[in-house]
Amino acid sequence: MTKRRSTREHLLNTGAMIASESGLRGxxxxxxxxxxGTNPGSFVYHFGNRDAFxxxxxxRWYEPLFxxxxxxxxxxxxxxxxLEIILEDIMDFLLLHGEFIAQLVLDALAGEKEAIRFIxxxxxxxxxxxxxxxxxxxxxxxxxxxxxMNILIYLVCCGGAPFILSGQLQVHDPQAARPGLxxxxxxxxxxxxxxxxxxxxxxxxxxxxCT
Numbered sequence: 001m002t003k004r005r006s007t008r009e010h011l012l013n014t015g016a017m018i019a020s021e022s023g024l025r026g027x028x029x030x031x032x033x034x035x036x037g038t039n040p041g042s043f044v045y046h047f048g049n050r051d052a053f054x055x056x057x058x059x060r061w062y063e064p065l066f067x068x069x070x071x072x073x074x075x076x077x078x079x080x081x082x083l084e085i086i087l088e089d090i091m092d093f094l095l096l097h098g099e100f101i102a103q104l105v106l107d108a109l110a111g112e113k114e115a116i117r118f119i120x121x122x123x124x125x126x127x128x129x130x131x132x133x134x135x136x137x138x139x140x141x142x143x144x145x146x147x148x149m150n151i152l153i154y155l156v157c158c159g160g161a162p163f164i165l166s167g168q169l170q171v172h173d174p175q176a177a178r179p180g181l182x183x184x185x186x187x188x189x190x191x192x193x194x195x196x197x198x199x200x201x202x203x204x205x206x207x208x209x210c211t
Contacts, residue, residue: 007038007042007046008046008047010036010038011032011036011038011042011043011046011047011053012053012056012057012060014032014035014036015027015032015053015054015057016057016061016100017035018031018032018035019057019100019103019104020097020099020100020103021103022103023103023104023106023107023110023112024054024057024103024104024107024112024114024115025106025107025110025112027050027054028050029043029044029050029053051113051114054114054115055114055117055118058104058114058115058118061097061100062118062125064093065089065090065093065126066125066126068089069086069089069090069126069129069130070129072085072086072089073086073129073132073133078137078140078142079133079136079137079139079140079142080137080140080142080143080202080206082133082136082137083130083133083134083137083143083202084198084202086126086129086130086133087130087155087159087198087202088195088198090126090130090159091159091191091194091195091198092191095191095194104118104119105119127152130152130155131148131149131152134148134151134152135148141207142206142207143205143206143207144205144206144207151205154201154204154205155198155201155202155205158197158198158200158201158204159194159197159198159201
């Protein structure tokens with residue numbers, strides 16, 4: 001790896017650590033350069049400005065999930081099985097990046113424009129692939145009929161929302177000092193519990209399981 005590429009990667013990796021700890025809103029060019037042991041001029045050379053850096057940081061962080069989801073959406077399997085695999089991809093990603101995602105939500109609420117831009121564009125990406133897979137499963141008769149978007153919302157509430165809530169708890173109360181939060185956080189972020197919840201959710205939309 002060339003020194004130029006190495007410096008660029010180092011800045012992006014350091015930026016990702018800062019974003020997980022204090023959000024994009026806590027990331028400044030000077031602070032990033034200081035933590036990375038580089039100078040602001042090097043940052044400008046590689047990225048130009050803060051917005052361009054944040055855009056690349058977010059896309060680089062998100063790309064493994066989107067690539068995996070698209071790959072599994074195109075494998076030759078029944079649509080319900082593909083839906084299950086894609087949901088597992090998403091759960092694994094959420095479990096790995098819960099704090100980052102929680103910070104990203106807080107960034108958007110704080111008006112961080114790159115966070116808003118990224119979140120606003122997500123509906124055309126993995127949620128769209130999920131929606132197409134749900135529609136395909138309905139056409140093959142393996143899940144219940146009804147508004148595909150409503151089914152997607154149901155699955156998100158069962159699977160994705162708990163991970164985001166867990167990340168929010170960690171961000172706001174890192175020590176989980178209160179027993180209730182400690183217990184709730186351990187259940188929300190436990191992979192086996194998450195898969196059980198998603199299994200229940202999928203049973204809820206299987207054809208013949210509900211009306």
